[in-house]
Amino acid sequence: MSDQETMIKMKDVNKWYGDFHVLKDVNLDIKKGEKVVICGPSGSGKSTTIRCLNHLEKFQEGSININGTELIEDVKVVRHIRSQVGMVFQHFNLFPHLSVLENLLIAPTWVHNKPRKEAIETAMYYLERVKIAEQAHKYPNQLSGGQQQRVAIARCLCINPEIMLFDEPTSALDPEMVSEVLDVMVELADEGITMICVTHEMGFAKKVADRVIFMDAGQVIEENEPNEFFDNPQSDRLKTFLEQILSH
């Protein structure tokens, strides 16, 4: 297991919001190319965990290492890490004043200093990949939720990231649009990018994940490979949780 390169290493990470202890000794080792799904009840700290990885949230104790770089509070280091980590949000967070194509050009041209022409080629390539190239000149609010989320994924891919973080990417979508986004994510997973995905889509987890992690009250309670995880949960809390999400 240890002969593979480690991509993400979280060691005893602790975080507080004021007096509220959100993350309690979170440890996480993710190898290059691994797909990890995180699930758990609302408020358990899933978002907070993955938002620490690209420094959208600060943590007070412990350490995080991303692809060999220690995450410290230094503008350059944070920028370096963010340039390798793409993040897809629940509410897409596309820039509404820019066209789809311009949304995809921002990071390559301003952060990675790519020539505009090259950036446009890359952008069109990824729009093609998420099957939305014909919408390149529309504005985000002219697209459906599923289309917006696919644009958001393409926007991350344009910086050619090592790691993709997904924070409940399908939970703000109408049911009939969930699968078009999941399909794109499955395709991505097949290409060997390192992926951490907070989701309750069990089908996706079974199909794609190498490992599923269950968090509750700011702790990692249980982790296992997907089939074992769902068919043979160990802890009572996970059993209750699975009953709840599978009961409807």
Next chain:
Amino acid sequence: MATYTMKEAKPAPTANKGIIFWLKENLFPDVKSSLFTLFGLYVIYSIVPPLLDWMIFNATWSGTQDEVVNSGARWIFIIEKFDQFMYGFYPESLHWRPNLVAIISIVFVFSFKYIKNLKVKIAGILLFPVVCFVLISGGWFGLEVVETEKWGGLMLTILVAAVGIIASFPIGVVLALGRQSNMPILRTLCIGFIEFVRGVPLITILFMASVLLPLFFHDGIEFNKLLRALIGITLFQAAYIAEVVRGGLQAIPKGQYEASEALGLSYWQGMILIILPQALKISIPNLVGSFISLFKDTTLVLIIGLFDILAMVTLTNSDTNWLGYEVEGYVFVTMIYWVCCFSMSQYSKSIERKFNTEH
């Protein structure tokens, strides 16, 4: 179980049912509304015809004072003093210079919307004030120098307002950002400045600018009156801009900040490329509102001895040859202010429309 067949779409009921129907529907639908309509018509009837009589039909448009026979407005006063209202004491032979500035400004303002290239836009913004200043004050390219004491009238009003608006804008934006900063000292300074300025009337700021500023720069630096007024007005306006922009910034969802950070944009890149364009766009109506108030507030510069258009009217009224023409003077100034402010608000609407169709 029940099944239903699909229905064809029908055209919407037509709205056009003739003028009589429209009148009845909108002006006389019931007794109460009819009374209001009649009352409104009566008010219009009792105000508009006498006003038109005074302003146009019974007005005197030419000739000398002795020839006035009509009971209406004597616009000959305005015609006689027109140059002073427009340019103050700016030498008559050089009036072409402010005129040229006016033409350049109008062309600039209307073509600005259509300039696509960002570099040309920025060059325009930077070059425009320099060209205007050189043209008006002279001193370069063989242009004769005209001291600021001679500047006046509408020219001065517009100049003070324009400088106030243009210079205060970047300062206001920076203050608004400073107010949101997580550096405590910077934040406190910005809040302190904004709240202080907003808590005092413009007139006190103008007095302070004209009395206090020279104290700071006492080493023989000649600080002219106009410059002092401009600094005072700019700082005053900056505080209001800051508050308007802050409102815009607060309306931007947190997700926008997070997305721009997550993509690796620096603070300033995120602000300039992502946050400010959106925040300023939603602030346009309030920004223009604040510009319009500033335009009207510029009349206060007469307090510290500058002759803007209002001051020129007051001054020309004390001309012993032309006593008793206050009404014409003030009506004229009122119209000028209204035209300027109304144009500003229309221009802002056209910008808003442009933005709205873009998205």
